[in-house]
Amino acid sequence: MPSRPLSPSSYNNLAKPSFVNKTRVLFLILTISSSVVIVFTFLYFLYHLWYNLVNRSRTIPFDSNAPLKLQRFTYKELKNATNDFDEANVIGKGGSGTVFLGIARDGKLLAIKRLDTFSLQTEREFQNELQILGGLRSPFLVTLLGYCMERNKRILVYEYMPNKSLQEMLFSDGNLVLKWSQRFEIIMDVAKALEFLHFGCDPPVIHGDIKPSNVLLDSDCRGKVSDFGLSRIKVEGEFGMDLFSQDLGKSQELWKSQELSGNLATATETPAISTPVDSAHEVDFALALQASSSSNNSRCYNVRALNLNSLNYNANIASESEVKSGNGKGKEVSGVDLGAVDWTSKFVAYEDELSSVDHSKELNVNANSVNDEAASTKQWGKDWWWRQDGSGELCSKDYVMEWIGSQICPSTNPDWDEEKKSTNEKIELDNSTPLDNLEDGHEPQLQELGFGKLEKGFEKKESKWKKNRKKRHKKMQEWWKEEHLDEISKKSSKLKKLETKWKKGFKIPHFDLARRFHFHRRNKFREQNQDDCDANGEFSFRRGWRKKNKNSMGSDMWSGDLFSRELSSTTSMRGTLCYVAPEYGGCGYLMEKADIYSLGVLILVIVSGRRPLHVLASPMKLEKANLISWCRHLAQAGNILELVDERLKDDYNKEQASLCINLALTCLQKTPELRPDIGETVRTLKGEMDLPPVPFEFSPSPSKLYGKSRRKQKPNAD
């Protein structure tokens, strides 16, 4: 019997079970995989919870809401408190703002810091102070009492510290010299402040800018750490933080919230604090974004600035220096009064001196008496005074180079004019008996006494000096080119590459918008900078060129020598030159050990009463210019107490002083891991713990210790 052909429906019935099976398998797979995902997520959540509980430190929790507890002042209130921000009330000036003395309605004295510009950087500093310092209370930290935030006005209100800053106390002209006991207490206070920040806060806080101007002194001269503008909260699990990546995160939030709400809300933790829209943010955000695309970028900008200045210098040197420079002072360079010589001459003189260290060993004439010194000076190359050791210091060198670059541009450097004046006066003082008794710097008096007439009398002399000066300019220009142009051009080409990368890349909508704003505004910024530069400006690493404020105090210590005052306390985007740890200055991660390094520098500064870079008038003292190098050389020579401030005479505790210096040396080790942590540092200072082993290279070398005795022993043996 022929079989009946299968109908299509029967085919369907036959295919169904396989289809159903497939669906079942698929369903099973999906169920299993999703349950695996859920289980893993749950496990991860449990692990995270456990991790947080276990690692919850024994410290106080960091109170991010605390800023909201700060008093919010109105601008009018602060205006009244400071007598309309009267100049007479100015008690200090830093890189970011001016500090005024204010009187509250209840008669309490306040330190009111008005941020001078409105940019992303000042905004970041402002927010940092609110978010970090605002949430901390410690007897070793200056208390932030409140703030004012109205349109583009940013003001911070602190407790008033009657003895101002350690910077002023150590380096001001007054006769007041900090006693040893006070110095030691201040060292202890700063160490305890850092102990609180690193170990007492959860998460730990890294200050990032420990230096004398950020240590304020109360009525008893006890130190309190201030200025959290560059501080960072250490995020758990992170091995470090990059300043720009953090800023960028914050900036992106700022940017987003501005876009979404039309208001520039601050970080999410402080929704109550809001800032009005301002285009400056767009520009600076873009700038930060660009900077974040290369960790070296911030430096590159400065290098570019240097190039501009150098070019300016090159272009103008022949013509302008002749017209503007006034008098050359070649003779005074080698003369007695080195304090009055101009920077060019000084620099050439130093350069000559350094060359002699390098090649002719002229400094080591008395071979017998200075043999050891000769050995140590020989190894310092031409750039020994900024080279502390190793490649990590290159960033510092860059800063120094930039600064010098700015200094050798006579048309843009007001100090040249000042020195021109003082030289004019000097000519008078050197050559005319009636003026002999006059003090330097009294131009009106000089004019009254016939300065104009005398000036004519010395015209011939002047023209000779002008020629000398021109020669010297040229010599320095050539030296500068030889030494650094190669390095600088490499860097600027790197910057160009980055710029093209930047122009081509980053097509993300917000970023692109930011970029366009950035380029538009940056050109404006450059023009403005150039104008500022031309119009009697000064160079600051934090702000680039800025107008010189004659009343400026604090970080601008006009009493100091030209070189030191600029270099020792100017804040960059990444800390302050000479105080910043090599790994961080090298654009690395900001860690607790960076604060330890800065503390090491600070200890040396406090003990010695010198700035970290302190070029004195006498070129013979150049070996002491770099405090850290000098200290290391003294340590090798087994003579660290020579570092102690001469003004203390013998009135200090030698045991404590050598403990401090040796501790500083351990803090200044290149490898961050080798530096002690702040707990060890405090215990060592308290005498509760032995000094961590001083690095081998800074221990007195056997030849230095035993060299003499061996020589003595020889005759006996014979």
Ligand SMILES: Nc1ncnc2c1ncn2[C@@H]1O[C@H](COP(=O)(O)OP(=O)(O)OP(=O)(O)O)[C@@H](O)[C@H]1O
């Ligand atoms: N609370 C305060 N009480 C008394 N004086 C203060 C107070 N805060 C700051 N000053 C003075 O103002 C000066 C400038 O302080 P500010 O914190 O603005 O800048 P800085 O730390 O010197 O420099 P930068 O901001 O560039 O790091 C200080 O050196 C100090 O003399």
